[in-house]
Each structure stands twice: as C-alpha cells, then as structure tokens.
Amino acid sequence: MFFIFIGVILFIASRAISNPNLIFSKYANPLRIVAFVLFLLGLSSSVIKQVNAGEVGVQSIFGKVQNQTLTSGLNFVNPLASVTVFDTKTQNYTMSAVHDEGDKSGDDAIRVLTADGLEVVVDLTILYRILPSETPRILKEIGEDYRDKIVRPVTRTMIRDNAVYYDAVGLYSLKRNEFQGRIYADIEKNFKKRGLVLEQLLIRNINLPNSVKQTIESKINAEQDAQKMQFVLQKEKQEAERKRVEAQGIADYQKILSTGLSDKQLQYEAIIAQKELAKSPNAKVIIMGGGKSTPIILGNN
Template identity: 25%
Template sequence: MKSIVPVIIVVFMGFCFLFVGFTNPSTPAGHEGYVKENPRVWGKGGFRGALKGPANYGVSFWRNEVENVDFRPQTYAETFHILAKDELNISFRFQTIIKVKPGSIQGVVEDYAGAEFYPRYIKEPLRAMVRRHVQTLESRQVKEKRADIAKSVMTELEQYLADTPFIVVSGAVGNIDYPKVVTQAVEKKLAAKQLLDEKETQREIAKRDAEIRIEEAKGIAEAQRIINSTLTVNYLQHEAINAQLKMADSPNHTTVYIPSGENGIPIIKNVEK
C-alpha cells in the first residue's frame, strides 16, 4: 500500500502538469494577434503566426502565447499649455484618430512595441508638431485658425507615419481657454460695445424724431404759405358776405347789419404792424 502512494502522487502531478501546460491563444473582435512561442526550456521561440479576431490559434502545449493589438480607429487626446507669440499662455486639447493597417500585426509588435505604439513612437513627435504650429501665432489667431492648425499638423503627421503601419484618420483642435485676465478684458469690451450700440440706437431714434418734427414744421409752413397766398381782399369780402347770409337765416338771434363799405360790402383792410 505504501508503494502505491508515491505512484499516485506522481501520476496526479503529471496530470496537473499536462493540464496547466496546454495553452489556447485567442484574439477578440477588432484586434489582431501576434502568436509567439515562448522557449522557456527548449526551442528558439519567436513569431508563430497571426490571428484576426475573433479567432483561436488552437490548443498547444505550454509555449505558445498571443499579444493582441486593437486595430480599430482610436482617439488620442493631448492637453497643451502653450505660450503663444504674444506671450499669453493658452490651453487646449488636440484630438487625433489613428488606426492600424490590417494585416500588419507582425511589424507592429516587432518594430513598434505592439499595443504601446502610440506612447512609444507617436505621442511626443505629435506634441512637438502641435507646439510648432501654435507658437508662431498670436493667442487670438489660434482660435481663428484652429482648422488650419489641425490641417497642417495632420499633413506633417501623415508624412511622419508614411512608412509605418499606422493611418491618420483625422485631427482637431478642441476648446481653447485663455487666461482669466484676457477673458475679463473680452467681457468688458463686449459690455462696452453693447452700451455703445444702445447709445447709437438711441441717437438714431432721436434723429428720426427730429426729422419727423422738421417735416411736420415744413408741412405747416407750406400750408400757411398756401393759405396766405389765397387770402385776397376779394376772397375775404366774399367770405364775409356768406357769413352775413348765414346769420340772416338763423332763427335764434337778430342781426343788425350796418353797411360800412361801398354798396354795403364789408371793408377788408390789411393792418400794418
């Protein structure tokens, strides 16, 4: 019985060794996998094949492993605090979308650090490009030319990555923040402009009112001129006779008519001041 126990232990350990010794490298959807042999005890190791997810390499004994890299377009955001040409410190984010060329997993892992390709080979060159294109502009120009900045940086980045497995999809300058003193100055300027616009509106209203009064005065003066030109002596005598006729026909009072001119016609005389 005692001789059987060591045999059982050895068999059990053998099964455990076989169980933990098998591997089944797999790659999820959207990724490509770099399958490599880990020599550990024997063998030369190295690249064994590529997987395009979702996929499994198959059960293998002990030594095969997989390094997966996401091949879908990824957004990389960088925050900047840059001193512009006019010595104002501006803050903004620059967002870049980059993807990996399909079928290039071996080169990505062996030449560009695999999944760490962005921080190892792209991040700092990209940041240097953004700084270079922003520092030549004044702070107010950065916001006005944000599209031009992004276009210039993308052109330079595409040239930098021309012979690599990486594709630049797009880039954009995010929200730009100015120092507090600049923001306050802009707010004061806008408030002053609003007040100036209000005063200008009031001036225009007053001007229009004055023009209306002038036109009214012109109308009154013209009416007086016309009336004065038609008030002749004969016209006034005619009007006086008509008034006398109306009073004679009135039943409410008695009118005494005293002739004062020739043939009883009222005398109309201009009175000199």
Template identity: 30%
Template sequence: MFVLSIVLLIAAVVLFLVGRHQEVTGWKVGAALSGVAGLLAATFACVHVVSAYEVGVPVTFGKTGTPLTSGVHFKSPFTDVTSFSTRPVDLDLNGKDVVEVRSSQGGVLYADVTIKWAVVPAKAVELYRLAGSEEAVEQRLVLPDAREIIRNVFAKHTSEEGYASAREQIGSQIADLVKERLAPRGIDVTTVNLRNVRPSDKLQDQIDKKIQQEQATERATEAARTAKAEAERKRIEAEGIAAANKIIERSLSDKVLYNQCLEAYKEAAKANPVYAVPCGTDANGTPVIVDSGKR
C-alpha cells in the same frame, strides 16, 4: 500553459510508474487524470482566440509573424501573441495634460485638444516593433508626436491668432500634420479637435492692458475729431458773420440812412408830435427825430 502541460504529463508518467510497481489503482487513476489534464493544457497552449475588434501579433523566439485577425488560431506553444485593439481611442489633452504652447511673440497659451485614433490592423506588426504594446502606442507615439506638432503650429502664429482669429486654421493645420506623421506608423487619426485655447494669466494681463490702451486712444481720437469739427464750425460761422457785416457795411450809405430816418420820422409823427433836427457834423447831416411829448 505549455509549461503546465509538461509538468502534468511528467506527473502522469511518475504516477503511472509508481502505481505499476505497487499495483495500486489510485495511483493509476491519478496518472490518467494528470495525463488528460496535461494534454488539455498542451491543446490550449496551441490555441489562441483573438477577440472582435482586436488584432494579434505572434512572436516566436523574438521573431514576429503575420497579424492574427479576430477568431480562433492555432499556434506554436512557444509563440506569444500581443493583442492590439482596433477600436477608436480618445486621447484628451486637457486638465493636467493640457498642452502649453508659445506664440511667435513668446506669449504662453494653453491648448485643450482631443485626438481620436485607432490601430490599423494591417500594420500591427510595425506598431509592435515601434511600441511593444497597446498602451505604449499612445505613450510613445501618439502623445509625444501630437504635442510636438501642436507646439510647432502655434509657434508660427501670434498670440491673438492663437486664441481668437486663427483658431480654426490652426486646428486644421494640426489635424493634417498629425495624420501625416502617424499614418505611416500604422495609426489612423480620424479626428483632431482643438476645443479650447486660453492665454496664461500674464498674457491675459497684457491683453487687458492693450485693450485699455486701444480704448483710451480711440476716446482721445474721437475727442480730437470732435474738437476739430467744432473749431471748423465756429470758423465757418465767423466767416459767415464777417461776410454779412461786409455786405451790410457796403449797403449802409448816407442816402440809405437818410431815407431810413425819414421813414422813422413819418411813423413817429403819426402818433406823437415830433420835430427833426439835423444829425451829423454839419447842417446836411442825417436828421434826428425828437419826441417833444417827453421831457
């Protein structure tokens, strides 16, 4: 704009001189218009408007100045102003930008992360020196630092912790470290959301095999426990039968058997004619009751 104003002013002077020598009104009018346009261009070159939710960094001959807040500012025509938006920006690390990490066991995981960050207006000059532009802030500072921290945190945990048991803890650690790393550089990180963690295909196969092995082990353990319980039940049952037989054996003396035979004889004699014969190896043996009504 400043160069244009110089050109217009030079054109105005030339037209004025030509018109003066030739005494042509048109040349003088053109000189006047060029002069006015040059002055307007020079004025605009010395004025810069910073939009709302932006901060400007003035640079004059390679030297940065004080950050410019939103509003109208007068500046040197040799000063360039680089604007930075102060609105929160979402950096989505998913899809083709998903972060590939490795656990402490070497398993490959894929982490989907969203980072919400914004430029701190008071530190816009430091950001300009580090990155140079608003687009470069994300590409040179937020993105590489976030990826590095995410990988380092996951490397301290096992695969199972990474995608299941410790996800909340890992997300909290990542958020704290990202904020701590970027805050001194003039980047305010408000939210770090660990949205999803999924294992690679190879790791998923290993997980499935491990689950199947654990289930098989549980079934074998349960079968062994059932067999042991059944064996214990049978042992206790056998011991009970053996103890009962010993009691019966001790209680079945000759006198008891003789008395039972007599009782049986009495019962049989009530319905049928019976007779008794001695039983045993001698005449004093236990009597045997014989029913004479049956041949």
C-alpha cells in the same frame, strides 16, 4: 502552456509511484489519467486562440514576430507561440489641464510659446486607430506601449512646433481653425509612417494669460458698447424721420383743406352725404334748410 506543464509533472509523478512496492502505487493510474486530461486541455488552449471583435492578434515564437495576423474569432496557432492582441477600434487620447479628465492624472495640458512670446495652455483630444495590417511592424518596431511612445510625444511636439507661427490672440480667435488644420496635417503624416491613422483632432480649450484675457474682454466690451450706441442712434434717426414725415403729411393735408376745397365742392359733398342718410333704414324725415343750414334728420329712436 500552464496546463501542459502541470500535466507533464503529474505524468512523471505517476511513473515514479507506479512501482508495486510503494504504498502510493494504487494512485499511479488515476494520476496518469489526470495528467493526460490536463495535457489535452493545455494543448487545446494553446492551439486555439480567440480574438474578440475589433482586435487582431500577432504571433511571436521565441521572440520572432510573425507577419500574419489573427483576425477576430477562433484561430489555430502554434502552441509554442505567444499572441499579442491589439485593439483596432477608434481610440482617444486626451491631454487636459483639468485633474483626472485626461489620460494622465493631474495637469497634462500642453503649454506652448506663441510668436509674441506668451505662454498658451492647450487642451486637446485626438481620435486615432491602428491599421490591422501594420500591427506586426508596430510590435517589432514600437511595442505594445505605442500610446506613450508615439501618440503622446508626437502630438505634443507638433503642437509646440506649429504654435510659434501664431500670436496668442490669433490662436484664441481668428487663427484657431487654421492652427488646428495645420497640426492635424503634421500629426497625420507622422502617424501614417508608424502604422496609425489619425481620425480627428479636437482642440477643446485654449487658455490665455490673464493680462491678454483682460485686454480681449475690454476690447469686446468696447465694441459691444459701440454697436449698442450705433443701434440707439439709428433708432433715433428713424424716429426723427418718422416724425418729420408725419408733420409733413399734416402740413400738406391742412394746405389742401385751406386752398383746394371750394364752396360748390363742399355743397356737393353735403348732398352726397344727405343722399346716403336718406337711404338709411333708420332715417325717416329729413328737413332740408336753405342756404348753408344743416339738415335736420328725424327718426323713430
């Protein structure tokens, strides 16, 4: 529209100086050509609108929003229409206690009261996107600043409304997944009514009061000490059992030696051993003694 406006101004100026009696009349035709070129350039830029990938355009003519959306690529539009572009890709909104980490500078974490009356600080990130078919309705009913009007307040309200059903320790440990699933369902339902799709909800951190943290840490340390002592006792029991079995085995062995072996059995075992020695290539002469004497083995070495 800017080039069209400039072209019209230049065309009027060229008509004004086209009088031959004026010294500027010689510039009338060149000025008229420039005006015509600018008019065509402005007309083409107003009629053709480029929409990038992952975006849709919504036309509005004199404040009236058109229901038909412009898809990615080149689109022919009414030159009098203004086009509002919406991002339909996945977007994220972070609320964090860490400065400059969230979408708003400073401490933007969500402070909630739990069922036991304690204040818990929640850091959160949500992933969402806009339904392309709902962009005309979003422009008419909400506007372009849907992040501040819908995404942020709905998320913070749903978290506060659901936190009152849990105590602080439950939110921090056992009930965390249940809490996350509950607020996801509520936020998803509210987003859907307004043309938004909730893709994922991430509870990044839950900060408890210092007194509760100390209590939890003391309990965890006590449980770890108890588990450690139980392990030591179990190990000592196993070691005592091992020694008992070993002592019983030695006692049984000694009992067998004292009562189970006769002289004839010992003599038989000695003969077997002497026979094996005789087969050995290192044994040359075996002198057998009488009675219970030990045999003498003579060799080359």
